[in-house]
Amino acid sequence: MALPVAFFAVFFAYPVAAIVARGLKTDGVWRFGRIGEVLAQSDIRHVLWFTTWQALASTALTLLIALPGAYVFARFDFRGKQVLRAVVTVPFVLPTVVVGTAFLALVGRGGLLDQLWGVRLDTTVWAILLAHVFFNYAVVVRTVGGLWSQLDPRQEEAARMLGASRFAAWRKVTLPALSPAVAAAALMVFLFTFTSFGVVQILGGPTFSTLEVEIYRQTSEIFDLATAAVLTIVQFVAVGAILAVHAWTVRRRETALRLVAPETTARRPRGAGQWALLGGVLASILVLLVLPLGVLVQRSLDAPGGYGFAYYKALTSADSGIFLVAPIAAIGNSLEYALAATAIAVVIGALAAAALTLPESRLRSTGGTSMTGRLVRGFDALLMLPLGVSAVTVGFGFLIALDEPPLDLRSSWILVPLAQALVGVPFVVRTMLPVLRAVDGRLREAAAVLGASPWRVWREVDLPMVRRALLIAAGFAFAVSLGEFGATVFIARPDNPTLPVAVARLLGRAGDLNYGQAMALSTILMVVCAVALLLLERIRTDRTGEF
Amino acid sequence: MIIKRTTTAVVIGLGLVTLSACGSSDSGGAGDSKTVTLVSHDSWAVSKSVLADFEKRSGYKVRVLKDGDAGQAVNKAILTKDNPQGDVFFGVDNTLLSRALDNGLFQSYEAKGSDQIVQQYRIDQDRHRVTPIDSGDICVNYDKAYFSKHKLAPPASFDDLIKPAYKNLLVTENAGTSSPGLGFLLGTAAKYGDGGTSRSSEAESGGGWQDYWKKLKANGVKVVDGWEQAYNDEFSGSAGGKKAKADRPLVVSYASSPPAEVIYADPKPTTAPTGVASGTCFRQVEYAGLLSNAKNTKGGKALLDFLISGEFQDDMPLNMFVYPVRESAQVPEEFVKFGPQAKNPETLAPAKIADNRDQWVKSWTSLVLK
Numbered sequence: 073m074a075l076p077v078a079f080f081a082v083f084f085a086y087p088v089a090a091i092v093a094r095g096l097k098t099d100g101v102w103r104f105g106r107i108g109e110v111l112a113q114s115d116i117r118h119v120l121w122f123t124t125w126q127a128l129a130s131t132a133l134t135l136l137i138a139l140p141g142a143y144v145f146a147r148f149d150f151r152g153k154q155v156l157r158a159v160v161t162v163p164f165v166l167p168t169v170v171v172g173t174a175f176l177a178l179v180g181r182g183g184l185l186d187q188l189w190g191v192r193l194d195t196t197v198w199a200i201l202l203a204h205v206f207f208n209y210a211v212v213v214r215t216v217g218g219l220w221s222q223l224d225p226r227q228e229e230a231a232r233m234l235g236a237s238r239f240a241a242w243r244k245v246t247l248p249a250l251s252p253a254v255a256a257a258a259l260m261v262f263l264f265t266f267t268s269f270g271v272v273q274i275l276g277g278p279t280f281s282t283l284e285v286e287i288y289r290q291t292s293e294i295f296d297l298a299t300a301a302v303l304t305i306v307q308f309v310a311v312g313a314i315l316a317v318h319a320w321t322v323r324r325r326e327t328a329l330r331l332v333a334p335e336t337t338a339r340r341p342r343g344a345g346q347w348a349l350l351g352g353v354l355a356s357i358l359v360l361l362v363l364p365l366g367v368l369v370q371r372s373l374d375a376p377g378g379y380g381f382a383y384y385k386a387l388t389s390a391d392s393g394i395f396l397v398a399p400i401a402a403i404g405n406s407l408e409y410a411l412a413a414t415a416i417a418v419v420i421g422a423l424a425a426a427a428l429t430l431p432e433s434r435l436r437s438t439g440g441t442s443m444t445g446r447l448v449r450g451f452d453a454l455l456m457l458p459l460g461v462s463a464v465t466v467g468f469g470f471l472i473a474l475d476e477p478p479l480d481l482r483s484s485w486i487l488v489p490l491a492q493a494l495v496g497v498p499f500v501v502r503t504m505l506p507v508l509r510a511v512d513g514r515l516r517e518a519a520a521v522l523g524a525s526p527w528r529v530w531r532e533v534d535l536p537m538v539r540r541a542l543l544i545a546a547g548f549a550f551a552v553s554l555g556e557f558g559a560t561v562f563i564a565r566p567d568n569p570t571l572p573v574a575v576a577r578l579l580g581r582a583g584d585l586n587y588g589q590a591m592a593l594s595t596i597l598m599v600v601c602a603v604a605l606l607l608l609e610r611i612r613t614d615r616t617g618e619f
Numbered sequence: 620m621i622i623k624r625t626t627t628a629v630v631i632g633l634g635l636v637t638l639s640a641c642g643s644s645d646s647g648g649a650g651d652s653k654t655v656t657l658v659s660h661d662s663w664a665v666s667k668s669v670l671a672d673f674e675k676r677s678g679y680k681v682r683v684l685k686d687g688d689a690g691q692a693v694n695k696a697i698l699t700k701d702n703p704q705g706d707v708f709f710g711v712d713n714t715l716l717s718r719a720l721d722n723g724l725f726q727s728y729e730a731k732g733s734d735q736i737v738q739q740y741r742i743d744q745d746r747h748r749v750t751p752i753d754s755g756d757i758c759v760n761y762d763k764a765y766f767s768k769h770k771l772a773p774p775a776s777f778d779d780l781i782k783p784a785y786k787n788l789l790v791t792e793n794a795g796t797s798s799p800g801l802g803f804l805l806g807t808a809a810k811y812g813d814g815g816t817s818r819s820s821e822a823e824s825g826g827g828w829q830d831y832w833k834k835l836k837a838n839g840v841k842v843v844d845g846w847e848q849a850y851n852d853e854f855s856g857s858a859g860g861k862k863a864k865a866d867r868p869l870v871v872s873y874a875s876s877p878p879a880e881v882i883y884a885d886p887k888p889t890t891a892p893t894g895v896a897s898g899t900c901f902r903q904v905e906y907a908g909l910l911s912n913a914k915n916t917k918g919g920k921a922l923l924d925f926l927i928s929g930e931f932q933d934d935m936p937l938n939m940f941v942y943p944v945r946e947s948a949q950v951p952e953e954f955v956k957f958g959p960q961a962k963n964p965e966t967l968a969p970a971k972i973a974d975n976r977d978q979w980v981k982s983w984t985s986l987v988l989k
Contacts, residue, residue: 094698158757176852176863258702278793278844278988290690293796294977295718376885386885471695475702482704562687577661579847582876583883584858587851 076424089468095301127313130204138212145218167557168270168283311460372591402574413492413553421500467562491559496549626644654917706919709907717973725908751907753941756803756874762856765868774899787839806901809965900961
C-alpha cells in the first residue's frame with residue numbers, strides 16, 4: 073500500500089498541487105477570489121456547458137451504437153470474433169493526432185458520407201460525437217459484453233417458459249443483471265468524453281472547446297496560470313464526483329450474480345433476425361471503426377509513383393533533417409519507454425490492487441468496520457484520477473515540482489515512462505481487482521495453517537491464479553503507454569521521439585514525404601497496438617475486469 | 620513450470636525498474652561544465668556533422684531538450700527561470716519576445732559575430748539579452764494547379780483576399796492557438812492599423828484590421844485550430860491535402876513551404892506545386908539568449924557564438940526551413956527558386972505586439988469565431 077500511495081503522491085498529487093498553487097498564489101497569498109472571477113466569465117461558463125452536454129450526448133450515442141455490439145460479442149459465435157475484438161480496441165489506444173486526420177476521411181469533405189449523401193460533418197459537433205463513439209466503442213463492448221457473456225441464458229429461458237414475453241423476460245431478468253455494468257460503462261465513457269482533448273481540438277475546430285482544451289490553451293498558449301488553475305480544480309471536482317458514482321455502481325455490480333463460462337453462452341446466430349443484427353453490428357464496426365483506420369493504411373501506401381512501400385523505405389533514412397536519427401528509430405524508443413512504463417505500472421498497479429483486496433478479505437473474516445471499506449473504496453477511485461487530469465497540467469507540474477535533488481528528474485528520460493505509467497496504473501488495477509477479489513481467502517489461510525510463509529502463500533496461491541490477469545494488465549498498460557501522447561509531448565526530452573511524437577512532428581512540416589511518412593508511422597503504430605491486443609485476446613481469462 | 624516462468628517474468632520486471640532507476644542518474648549531467656544544454660522547441664534541427672564540429676572545436680558536449688511547440692517552450696522556460704533546465708534558450712520569436720524579456724528570462728551577452736547580422740534584426744542593443752538567429756515569413760500560399768485550371772490570377776495582397784473572386788478559398792489558423800494564425804493577424808494589424816477595441820463606440824466604423832477581418836469573414840475565410848489541419852487537411856496544394864481531396868486553394872503558411880514541397884518530394888519536381896502571395900507576408904524573427912541562472916554560462920556563450928557562426932547559419936535553412944540572419948550566409952538554391960523571402964513584409968515592433976497581442980486576439984476571437 074505504501075509504495076503506490078507514495079508513487080501517486082510524488083508523481084501526481086505533488087506536481088498538480090504545485091502548478092495549481094503557482095496559479096492561485098501571488099506573493100505568497102492565496103487568491104481564492106480568482107475562482108469566482110473566472111467562473112463568472114461568460115466564455116468559461118460556455119465551455120463548462122459545452123463540456124457537459126457533449127459528454128452526455130457522446131455517452132448516449134456510444135451506448136446506442138455499442139450496446140448491440142456488446143450483445144453480438146457476448147452471445148454470438150462467429151469467425152474472426154477474436155480479431156474483431158482486438159480491432160475495435162485499437163482506436164482506444166491510438167493517439168488522437170493520428171486518428172483525427174483519418175476520421176476526417178469519414179465525415180469530412182470527400183469522405184464516405186459526402187460521397188453518398190453529400191453530408192459533411194467536419195467542424196460540426198457531430199464529428200466530435202462520432203469520434204467519441206469511435207474511441208469508446210471498446211469500453212462498452214468490453215465492460216457490458218464481458219458480463220453479458222457470463223449471464224446464464226437459461227434464466228431468461230426459464231422466465232419465458234413461465235409465460236413472459238420475450239421483451240418482458242429481457243426486461244425483468246437480463247436488464248437488472250446488466251444495468252450496473254451498463255452504468256459503469258456509461259460513466260467511463262462519460263469520464264473519457266468529459267476530459268476529451270485531441271478529438272475536440274482536431275475535429276472541433278476553434279469554435280468548440282472542452283474544459284481540457286481550455287486548460288491546455290490557458291496554460292500553454294495564453295499563459296494565464298490562474299485561470300488554468302481554477303479550471304483544473306473544477307475539472308478535478310467533476311471527475312472526482314464521476315469516479316465516486318462509478319465506484320458505487322461497481323460495488324453494486326459485484327453483488328452476487330450467477331455467472332457461467334462465456335464459451336457456454338455464445339452460439340451461432342439463428343434465423344434472419346439474428347443474422348441481420350450481426351450484419352448490422354459488423355457494418356457499423358466497418359464504417360465507424362475500420363474505415364478510418366483503413367484510410368491511414370491506404371494513404372501510407374499511396375506514394376507518388378503508384379501504390380508501394382516508398383514511404384516506409386523513407387522512414388529508414390536519417391537525412392530528412394527533422395530528426396537526428398531515422399524516423400524508424402522511434403519504434404525502438406517507443407518500445408523501450410512502453411516496456412519501462414509497463415514495468416512501473418504493473419508493479420505499482422499490482423501492489424495497489426493487492427492492497428485493495430487484502431483488507432477486504434480480512435474484513436469479511438473479522439467483521440471489521442465499514443470505515444476501512446470506505447477508505448479502500450476511496451483509494452480505488454483515487455487511482456483513476458490521473459485519467460481525468462489534463463496532461464498539460466501534469467507536464468507543467470513535473471517541471472516546477474521535480475526540480476530539486478533528490479527528485480531532479482526534469483530532463484531525465486525516466487519522466488516519460490513515469491508519466492505513461494500514471495495512465496497505465498488505473499488499467500492494471502481495474503484488470504487485477506476482480507481476479508484478486510475472486511481468490512478465496514480460505515485458500516490462503518489453509519496454506520498458512522499448513523506452515524507456508526506469507527511469501528510462499530502469495531507465490532503458490534495468489535500468483536498462479538492471477539498470472540494471466542497480470543499478463544493482460546501488462547499488455548494493456550503496454551498498449552496504452554505506446555499510444556500515449558499527451559504527457560509525452562509536454563515533457564522536455566533529448567531527441568528520442570516516441571512513435572506518436574514522431575508522427576506529430578512529421579505532420580507539422582510541409583512536403584509529400586513528410587506526410588507519407590507520418591501515415592506510414594501511424595500504420596506501424598496501429599499494427600503494433602493491434603498485435604499486442606490480439607495477443608491479449610489469446611490469454612483472456614474469464615474474469616478480467618473491464619478492459 | 621508455470622511458476623518458474625512467472626518468476627522469470629517478475630525478475631525481468633524488477634530488473635527493468637532497477638534499470639530505470641539507474642538510468643535517471645546517468646542522463647543528468649546538467650551541472651557538468653563540459654556539457655552545455657540548449658532548450659528549444661520541437662522544430663529545432665541541425666546537421667549531425669555541423670554539431671559534431673562545434674563539439675570537437677569547443678570541447679563541449681551539447682545536450683538538446685525539445686520542450687513542445689514554440690509557445691509552450693517559452694512558457695516553460697519562464698516557469699523554470701529560477702532553476703532553468705539548460706543554459707541557452709533558442710526559439711522565442713518577435714511575437715512572444717517581450718513576454719520573455721519582461722519575465723527576466725535572459726541575461727546579457729553580446730555574441731561574437733553579432734556585427735555580421737543584418738541590421739534590421741538587431742534589437743535590445745543596449746543590453747544584448749537576445750541574439751537574432753533566423754527569420755521567416757508567414758504568408759498566404761496558393762495552389763498553382765487550382766488557379767491555372769480556373770484561369771484565375773492568384774491573389775497578391777491582403778486587399779485581394781477580400782475580393783469576391785477569392786470567395787471561400789482561404790483557410791487560416793486560430794490566432795489564439797497557432798503561431799502562423801497569430802502572425803497573419805499581426806500582418807493585417809500592421810497593414811491596416813488598429814480600429815479600436817470592440818468596447819469603444821467607433822469600433823463599428825473604426826476601420827483597421829477589425830474591419831478587414833469582417834470583410835474576410837464575409838468572404839468565407841475558414842478558420843481551423845492549427846497549421847497541421849489547415850495545411851494537411853484543408854489546403855488543396857499540399858501533399859496531404861491532395862490525398863484528402865481538400866478544397867481550399869489558399870492557406871496561411873510559410874514562405875518556405877513551397878521549397879519544402881519540392882525538397883520532400885520523390886521524384887523532385889522541377890517547379891513547386893504551390894506559390895506565395897508576396898503581399899501577404901508577416902516577418903517572424905527567432906531569437907536565442909543566455910538563460911538567467913544558467914549553470915554553464917561559459918559553455919552557453921560559446922553555443923550562442925556558434926548559433927550565429929557562418930557554419931551554423933549556412934546549415935540552418937534546410938534543417939528548420941527558415942532564412943539565415945547573417946549577411947554573408949548562403950541561402951539554398953531551392954529557397955531562392957521556389958520561396959524567396961518577401962521584399963516588403965509587414966513588421967511590428969515587439970513592444971507594440973506586447974502591448975496589444977492579448978487584446979487583439981480576444982477581439983479577433985469574438986469577431987471571427989463567434
